[in-house]
Amino acid sequence: MAEFLSLKEAVSKYIHDGDTVAMEGFTHLIPVAAGHEVIRQEKRDLTLIRMTPDLVYDQMIGAGCAKKLIFSWGGNPGVGSLHRLRDAVEKNWPNKLEILEHSHAAMANAYEAGAAGLPLAVLRGYVGSDLPKVNPQIRFIECPFTGERLAAIPSIRPDVAVIHAQRADRQGNVLIEGIIGIQKEAVLAAKRSIVTVEEIVDDLGASVNACVLPSWVVSAIAEVPGGARPSYTLGYYDRDNAFYKDWDAIARDRDTFLAWLKHNVIEKGAAS
Template identity: 50%
Template sequence: MTDLQVNSKLMDLTTAVDRFVQDGDCVALEGFGHLIPFAAGHEIIRQNKRNLTVCRMTPDLLTDQMLAAGVITRLVASFFASGSAGSLYELRRRVEDHDPEPLEVEEYSHYGMVCRYQAAAAGLPFYPLRSYAGSDLPQLNTDIRKVTDPYGGGEIYVVPPLQPDVTIVHAQRADHLGNVQMWGIVGAQQEAAFAGKKVIVTVEEVVDPEVVRSDPNRTLIPSHAVDAIVHCPGGAYPSYAQGYYDRDNLFYRDWTAISRDPKLIRSWIDRWVYNMPDRAAYMEAVDDERWASLQVATKMSGAVNYGQRQPQH
């Protein structure tokens, strides 16, 4: 076998989800408004995974869709929102009316979620933070606790580590070895990846290792932390991938009406998830004019000189 075959972490999305996501798992799906792993979430639905605990900063349209599909039984999250474009009615029905059944919710602040991932990534028993002072969250979530500062600083809030069974993120590019590069707005993808027991990364493109080595500071998740790389163009749509396509704001606005009607949201899932064999088919079905309107012009970043040792004579 060649080095490419021996060391490659490339696989298709169906295989990656089937291999690494099991019923009852705790699954982190991270991407902070940007690079949301919609394709992976849809594949989880398509494979009829059940009883998942889903961890996500800003549970949004993807969470609404997975709830409607019956995938999620527990949600660990911060700031419930639809990308500033409306309400998440499937989520609201579950939380407010227990319709069609109750949803267990464990809520933190954004920073609290990041601290939980950091604690797990570092093997720490908890992570201290001050941002819960004056908040009602500690009364609503008993896992947000106070400890005494051993250095005499009084009491401070702490949160427990969050170690997902699987972390799934989307990124702009990676090499076949599993070195993942991102730019633009990044949320807790790096922390969640280091915290996860297994890591799946979907990417817009797979590049040669030489491309990664030419700009190493963009490598937010190195190969040793990655189990699967999936080439998945459009994998973040309808969210956006900086440098590849813009966010489909019209879809985000339309989602309010879709999610308001339980029959309509399930009809949407049937049409756009269950009846699509894979992400390529999904993207093929997106209206050409609409997709064209989301394409972005090239704007290259400035070059930097990493330097190279002079040959010795």
């Protein structure tokens, strides 16, 4: 059953050095506040999983939290590269970062397989792709029924899944609205999970066919208004497009990045 904790308590209790951590949210509901708390607590040697690593993973990588990244697309949406990610891969700063790249389809299938408790995901894909040459996790098998050659990859079963959502009720059930992405499967696939929410309410107000995570699949819930900024949360606030543009200049230079991190994440967290 989900327990209600502060974000600081939840990260301290459920994310440990060396863990495999999936922080999901597609376009909106990105768990940025949780990522910042991971930085403040100086978690190290994490294997980070995310279908679309963007600003929050750029910040966590630049802060030295990660040793490995498993992903299917990485960049600053609509702007360009993730400069802290590139610096880690190309120049080992602040430390060496191992990467494993997949396709979106493969990652989605791997999450679904993990949620189902399966050891691998099987899909039609990677035909004509060079990714199998650089990713040893991509293998090919023969269908025992048709003889068709299919791609196979390990299922994703993280130690911890972290997502952001609109609301949780006082029984610990969580409502996710808008673009769902792979959040539900990430939580179901993980050993432990942290969900940050905009608010805790008496009644979720869930509509027909709404995505509701029952309390028994969630480890901890933290009420964190604005927890997805600068991404958006449907029904609560819009995307801060200006910050995504500003991040390109902030992240290009190591000293500028470190100054931003100190002022906006470390010191801000200490003051709260």
